[in-house]
Amino acid sequence: MKNLNKLPTFANGCDSLLSKHLTDTVFAELKDKHTRNGFDLQQVINSGLINTDSSIGVYAGDKASYSTFSALFDPIIESYHGFKKTEQHQSNFNPNDLDAPNPDPENNYIISTRIRVARNLSALPLGSAISKRQRKIVERLIVVALNKLQGKLAGTYFPLQGMIEAERVKLVADHFLFKAGDRFLEAAGLNREWPEGRGIFHNDEKTFLVWVNEEDQLRMISMQMGGDIKAVFSRLSTAVAELETALRFSKSDHLGYITSCPSNLGTAMRASVHIKLPRLSKNMPEFEKIAKQYQLQIRGIHGEHSESQGSTYDISNRRRLGVTEVECVQVLHAGVLALINREKLF
Ligand code: ADP
Ligand code: CIR
Numbered sequence: 001m002k003n004l005n006k007l008p009t010f011a012n013g014c015d016s017l018l019s020k021h022l023t024d025t026v027f028a029e030l031k032d033k034h035t036r037n038g039f040d041l042q043q044v045i046n047s048g049l050i051n052t053d054s055s056i057g058v059y060a061g062d063k064a065s066y067s068t069f070s071a072l073f074d075p076i077i078e079s080y081h082g083f084k085k086t087e088q089h090q091s092n093f094n095p096n097d098l099d100a101p102n103p104d105p106e107n108n109y110i111i112s113t114r115i116r117v118a119r120n121l122s123a124l125p126l127g128s129a130i131s132k133r134q135r136k137i138v139e140r141l142i143v144v145a146l147n148k149l150q151g152k153l154a155g156t157y158f159p160l161q162g163m164i165e166a167e168r169v170k171l172v173a174d175h176f177l178f179k180a181g182d183r184f185l186e187a188a189g190l191n192r193e194w195p196e197g198r199g200i201f202h203n204d205e206k207t208f209l210v211w212v213n214e215e216d217q218l219r220m221i222s223m224q225m226g227g228d229i230k231a232v233f234s235r236l237s238t239a240v241a242e243l244e245t246a247l248r249f250s251k252s253d254h255l256g257y258i259t260s261c262p263s264n265l266g267t268a269m270r271a272s273v274h275i276k277l278p279r280l281s282k283n284m285p286e287f288e289k290i291a292k293q294y295q296l297q298i299r300g301i302h303g304e305h306s307e308s309q310g311s312t313y314d315i316s317n318r319r320r321l322g323v324t325e326v327e328c329v330q331v332l333h334a335g336v337l338a339l340i341n342r343e344k345l346f
Contacts, residue, residue, distance in 0.1 A: 004031055004042050011052045018048035018057030021075040029071050035064040037129040044069050047187040056080065056263055059188040061129030063122075063250050063258045066265075077255075077262050083322035089256035089266045092324035093241070095234040100333040102227045109340050110227035111274040111312060112175070115236050115329065118216035118259045118268035119243075122250040126260045127213060128189040135197035138217050145246035146201045146210060153239050155203035157212075160195035175223075175274075176206055178214045179303070185215055190260065208239055215260050216268070218243075227273060227336070233329050256321060266321025271332045274301055277339060278311040279346035290342060294335030295319055315339065 007027045010019035022045065034040040039061030048057020058076060060066055066073050074085045083089075104110040120126055121141065124134050143157050160168070171177035177200050185191050202209040211219035220243065222236035250258040256266035264270075280287045291298050299314035300306035315336060317328040 008045070008049055014052040016048050016052070016054040016057035017076045017079050018045055018054065018072075020079070021072055026071045030069055033068050035062050035068050035129075037062045037064070037125045039065055039068075039125070039129045041069065041072075043128060043189060044072065046189070047184050050187040051184050054184065056261060058262065059128050059190070059260050060126055060258070060262070061189075062125040063252065065126075066252075066255060066258070066262075073262055077265065077321065080263050081266065081319050081321040083266070083319075085254075087322055088253050089321055090324055091256065091267065092326045093237045094326065095230060095237050097326045098230055098233055098329055100229045100233070100329060102229070103333060103337045103340055104227040107226055109275050109277065109343065110336070111276065112223060112225050113227055113229050113232045113271075113273050114175075114221060114223035115229075115232050115269065115271040116219050116221040117236065117240060117325075118257065118264050119218040119220065119240075119247075119249045120216050120258055120260075122248045124217075126250075126258070127215065127217065128260060132193050132196065135193070135213055139197045139199065139212055141247065142210070142212050142218060143201070145243055148246060149203075149239070149242060152205070153203055153208050153235075153242065155201055155208065157199055157201040159199040161198075163195075171200065175301075175303075176200070176202065176209060178211050178219075182215075184305075188260070190215055208235060216264070218247075229271070229273075229329060229333055229336075233271070233325075237325075264320055267323065267325045267328055269320055269325050269328045270316045271329045272299075272314050272316035273332070273336055274312055275315055275336065275339065276310075276312045277343050280339065280343045281308070281311045281313065286342070287339075290338055291315065291335065294331055294338060296332065296335045 030041045044058050048054045172179055198213045200211055207224050209221040220240055222232045257268040259265055259268050295318045297316050297318040300308045301312050301314055317332050
């Protein structure tokens with residue numbers, strides 16, 4: 001890709017962290033840099049330039065992107081996670097430390113709970129800078145590791161290539177599989193040679209799933225109906241520990257697990273519930289105020305950048321870096337309790 005020769009301008013109303021932090025000085029410092037994989041500033045910012053409604057707008061092509069382009073990534077990371085460049089990330093994925101009794105034991109509000117973590121292999125570039133051949137290697141390594149899982153985690157890998165279209169559409173509609181053609185990923189170079197090398201693994205019950213070579217090389221997902229957050233967390237903790245014995249994941253002491261998007265660094269964890277809040281959602285300012293107080297993000301039920309349907313929302317932890325896995329989920333639990341208690345008062 002060609003290097004940029006002047007500071008890009010952003011359309012009126014563009015509110016991305018990229019538009020805020022790509023100053024003259026930062027641009028001058030970074031415009032001629034690239035990593036050993038040839039990843040340059042144009043590639044880092046292309047998604048945010050094309051998609052002016054981005055909330056963040058940047059992607060890394062490899063672990064080195066975070067140091068080579070730190071003048072841009074560091075302030076974005078601090079804005080998103082409240083995490084300073086002098087801090088070290090801490091991990092705690094121990095379910096025994098999680099205090100999360102089901103906030104909705106009578107199933108009145110929570111439809112389902114899902115927790116995912118992203119991972120990438122340390123030996124290879126991230127998806128934006130990976131070659132077709134390397135992507136196939138990643139897929140092969142991951143499938144070998146997945147095929148070793150036993151008991152309730154054991155399952156089958158389904159490559160996207162050759163999948164019957166009606167089955168693919170149903171998996172997406174049922175919230176199990178990633179969408180195709182995401183414009184943010186497209187502009188980041190993450191959809192190259194689609195659908196080659198991409199696929200989904202799941203156990204029979206579809207309570208443990210792994211997305212392969214989407215935004216990150218692995219998205220490990222634990223999900224089930226209802227609000228038993230601790231059961232979902234425990235399953236994921238076990239599965240991740242097992243896969244970590246077979247695969248070497250990219251991480252750093254400072255940034256935790258390395259991911260394509262800086263919003264996912266650290267734990268790379270998004271813990272969410274699909275929750276029905278018919279009364280509170282008619283009062284959006286109050287709904288948003290509670291979400292903000294607990295640092296939760298509100299999404300529509302078909303994932304990021306989707307609209308809500310029938311007063312059901314996807315509520316998840318916003319921060320993933322500088323907090324442990326247990327803390328990510330503890331925050332979700334506290335926020336969901338607060339939302340349910342407020343809904344009951346109407
Ligand atoms: P990610 O969680 O990996 O950041 P998305 O926001 O795009 O990605 O969501 C991916 C899929 O997971 C979507 O189909 C979304 O509806 C589904 N999903 C997210 N949270 C839940 C949940 N709590 N229950 C069921 N499906 C969920
Ligand atoms: C954006 O900037 O809006 C997209 N590139 C997606 C960013 C990831 N979003 C998030 O909140 N985790």
